[in-house]
Amino acid sequence: MKLLFTQDALVNAGAERSHLEILSRFSKEIEVAFVYFYPKHDLKQEYEKAGIRLIFLEIPESYHFRLAVTRLVKTIRKEKPDLLVSSLWRADIITRIASVITGVPLVGTLVNDSYAPIAWKDKRGLKYKMVYWLDRLTARIPKHWIANAQALAESHEKTLGLDKNKISVVYRGRSIPDNSHLDVIASEARQSPKGFHDKSVNQLNSKSVDKDISEKGNRDSESHLEDNENEERGFGNEGTVENSKNIEMEVKRRDTPSEKYHQNQDSSFNAFHFISYGRLLERKGFQDAIHAFSKVLKKYPNCTLTIYGEGPYRSDLEILITSLGLTDHVKLPGKFGSGGSHSYREENEIATPSLRSARNDATTILLENDCFLFPSWYEGFSGALVEAMMAGIPIIASNISMNLEAISPKTALIFEFQNRKQLANQMIFAIEHPGLTADLGKAAREEAIARFDIEKIAKDYEALLFEIKNN
Incomplete structure (x- = not known):
């Protein structure tokens, strides 16, 4: 199976590092190409060292969605993946539109409780309303979702109207240190x-x-x-x-x-x-x-x-x-x-x-x-x-x-x-x-x-992707 994974950038943060840990442990049965849009390259060397093939689409900060969608569609048609997986808000919106245009099925990810009441208590105005409604209106496009916590799945069922039967939970994992x-x-x-x-x-x-x-x-x-x-x-x-x-x-x-x-x-x-x-x-x-x-x-x-x-x-x-x-x-x-x-x-x-x-x-x-x-x-x-x-x-x-x-x-x-x-x-x-x-x-x-052993988590994540593809 060929997988095209999309993400905003290579910032050294939780989701970005967790994806590095997981994707670097996939078996040879999955070929991974990793697309990122915006010029933040903190983890570039670590991704390359792990053998993950990177495709940087050189999109200027901070949005430029039309340009990003155009370049991603071109990349999808060139790479011919079996499945798309997107993570983080900008990559999610861009990849959802590209999925509709190309017909390649998309798996969404839930990695943060972005619409929790405490997260939005100071976010008012038209910009934030547009962010939310664009997310909610396009949330029907992914054929399945992977959440890294059950609480995230339940939260997004309410805030984005997701079908709980289309959400699977795979926790984040880490390597086991030899000593404690x-x-x-x-x-x-x-x-x-x-x-x-x-x-x-x-x-x-x-x-x-x-x-x-x-x-x-x-x-x-x-x-x-x-x-x-x-x-x-x-x-x-x-x-x-x-x-x-x-x-x-x-x-x-x-x-x-x-x-x-x-x-x-x-x-x-x-x-x-x-x-x-x-x-x-x-x-x-x-x-x-x-x-x-x-x-x-x-x-x-x-x-x-x-x-x-x-x-x-x-x-x-x-x-x-x-x-x-x-x-x-x-x-x-x-x-x-x-x-x-x-x-x-x-x-x-x-x-x-x-x-x-x-x-x-x-x-x-x-x-x-x-x-x-x-x-x-x-x-x-x-x-x-x-x-x-x-x-x-x-x-x-x-x-x-x-x-x-x-x-x-x-x-x-x-x-x-x-x-x-x-x-x-x-x-x-x-x-x-x-x-x-x-x-x-x-x-x-x-x-x-x-x-949370990363070896187990990576196997669970890979098995779930195969199940989604085959269904």
Whole structure:
């Protein structure tokens, strides 16, 4: 089967990287040609290195639909594909029109909750109405849809009027790292001075945080989510914070990591490092993480927060960091591998190159920090969250529906999105109970390996395309 895949550009973002991961693993039974329209080439070398044949149609930013349709139709007639697959709004509209003109069947993709109420709260005027209605009126053209989350399928059934019987869900996947966060902690504990060793051993050997305590807290949180299922898809206001309080009350009698933490507050080896990454957009919620971190810092002044990525919201975040007096504790180093130091831990603590040398940048950074924050307001199905799960790092994530298709109270600490107080409480809980959060990270890794291994995801995606073609 010959497949022509279309996408806006080769920006280094979630959907673009996920397509690279999937398409590069297709069997020889599928020949892939990848068309992109607009001059953003961030991932060009990686696509070419993966053996994906690229066709750049050289369309000027930002629309030029007539020119784009003309060139795509010419490309389709030259390539003679069996199936078209499109992704992202501009490519979707262009490819739908080209599909009608050429008669080649099209598969649409649902990779973001673009019409969620929170996504559109500030989008008013004729332009946005045209965007929506052009999307809705042409949404009947694809013969099938592939969503990367069930929540996205359900959302677009409502907003675009899609037939649920024509939507299949294939999650995003990631490679399985050889080593986990606990492996790095164990290695550093063996190699480090006593100050850091105390913290590592505490994290590894917190057996006093008994399994029954963990299970009780998870049951409380799950029960709260179930009780509110008929509200915003089961998202409560205080459930995860109550979960933290219940666990904390029982844990303090037997395991007092917060006391051990305070005993070594002056030791540079005892700092706690939070990490996050993604495009610097308002909807990613990084401003919530910074506000919450400012509260955490008052109790634990040795903490740090590093947020990787670039985007139009950078200047807003920089102003916020300065206004809160956090410039010594919060870093915005830019994209992975952009030349800056990876993290505070890499600068100030013991590195373990034997466990990190073979990793991609995301995994390396996850393995050298203590806790991953994912405060997003709305998403598709996040590849970054899956990467964190694969690494086994403790996770604190917002309770949006797409996240809850990947994580649960058994695998992460969860807070109500945009609730900075809850987020701060969960961050403090992670610092004070490393044994429990290490167990959650271990469970998250096991869950990710079982469900989101990229090798399995690519096979599922390929099989679905064959099924669509044959039907």
